[in-house]
Amino acid sequence: MSGLDPQQPKAPRRANLRLRFAMVVLTVCGAFACVSGQLVRLALMAQADVAITVSDAIPQSFARPDLADRKGRLLATDIAVPSLYADPSIILDRDEAVEKLQTVFPDLDTAALRANLADKSRRFVWIRRGLPPGIAQKVHNLGLPGLAFRNELKRTYPMGTTAGHVIGSVNIDNKGLSGVETYIDAVVGVEGVLGATRSRKPAVRLSLDLGVQHSLEDELASAVNRYQAAGASGLVMDVHTGEVLGSVSLPTVDPSRPSEANAPDHLDRITAGTYELGSIFKIVTLAMALDDGKGVYSLVDTTTPLTEGRYTITDLHPLGRPMTVAEVFTHSSNVGAALLALEAGPERHRNFLEDLKLVWPITTEQGPVAAPIVPQTFDRISQITVAYGHGLAVAPLQFAAAAASLINGGIRVEPKFTFQFPGAAPGTGARDIVRVVKPETSARLNDLMRLNVTDPAGTGRRADVPGYNVGGKTGTAEMPGRNGYREKAVISSFLAAFPMKDPKYLVMVSLFEPKASAETKGEITAGLNAAPTAGRIIARIGPQLGLMPAGLVAAAP
């Protein structure tokens, strides 16, 4: 356009030049502004956007919080260990690699490894996980190309088999399989990690007390030895909070060998097995009768054996005269307990068991407790048998919680495996209080339990520990066999609490199939094996729990 007129162009061209120059300067300034703006943005943003993406799906493990006892002593922790893997695409000589690896791992599955390494499209094949450092060095010294290590987290249990049943176990990926470890997965939370980054979560505190747990384990192990028992279980519970301070089932399991725990004789006899516990169940029956207003000295006619259909219920040592309610307890009269239950009636009996949570399955942090086996219909015969502890099979943990509820003044407690911070306990207003029996009933029951230990004719007198005011009830239950009950195979149990004036702790001991010996005067009744074991346990854990023997308490200002 401008080129058509040669006269005009000069002036507008100059003006145009200036405009262009200004435009160039502006554009450049704008570009610089953009660059510096971007720089400022990058500087202000965090450096979190550097991520390494791995195309191959590499198995991850899980970082778990530590486990500690109620005083913070370590029970389980994650440590970083080298794991060996292979990259088949880099391996030069497959046969050489497998052969050399076999020198370090004699138990290597060579056929499977050969097959895995044959697939050159794979970039990642685990060979062995969680190696000890020495073995890792040996593999390193082989100098094979295509083999490499990756640090992984591995759960370790510094206490060995102690509390193995409660802790449970994890799988190769550090995921919970059983026990409290599954509770950590479900409630506390684990993080999937690629390397060996430990969990930042604080340790999970269990209700267990390592000292109590060990003493319990030690005393039960010597009891198994002394009475030639097939197994034993023991439990220490805080009667006010339901916290389990010690839970032992012998034989023990090692948390680092999960497969071992599946063997039937390694079953957790505290939570995973249900048993007809025998006469210790009379605590429940007596509590019901006392709560219904029965006096301790009211008489029960136990002179004639009870018959129902083809069954006849007799007492081991009949007195030959009517008994008082107290005597029904201390002489452990089956007939007496049955009569008391029948007097209450089937509806009341069943409701009472339901109130105590003895009828329905319960769950704890250790996992579900084996469901109780309850008679279908609560007829006369099942009422009679349940009254003295047969016909209703329940896990010892569930029974201990029910007994604790009766002993502690009548407030229902639930068994807990995690540390309950003071103030969170029932009865302090933090949670709903469920009353199962009147406080007077509980006090009377406690007197009976104490009487059973102090009375020269009481079945529990071998459980006494000077100063600790122990009370308790024995139970010798015949184990069901193929043809009815086996007379020589029994579970002898002792349920104790101390100090009986103001009960704080409950101790429950069960010996499975103890044998008669000279020490037990040829008998296998609980008064001669389970009761003294409970006494030894209390003598040992009492000082650990900070309880002053009664004599000293009285002398204190």
Added chain:
Amino acid sequence: MRMLTISSVFIALASAFMLYGLNYDTRLTAQNVQSLEKRAEQARSDISVLKAERAHLARPERIEPLARAQGLAPATEAQLQRPQVPSGIVTGSTGTR
């Protein structure tokens, strides 16, 4: 106009040098941070191993025979004494709960 051009050239040069300098500094710092983080992680991992080892050595199963070999035994009720004057040093659970 010329002054502006010349000065902008210098500014451009100077800022280029400065930017490169900053860039290298940043990379160095990032590397430093990474290695420190790695060391911290290593230290944390070492701590966990040491803690596990300490717990393993302090397990009651091991301590008990050692203590018994020294002539020690579980405390009996005869050994317990209630302090006459309330003090901070009290045996048992009062201090730990």
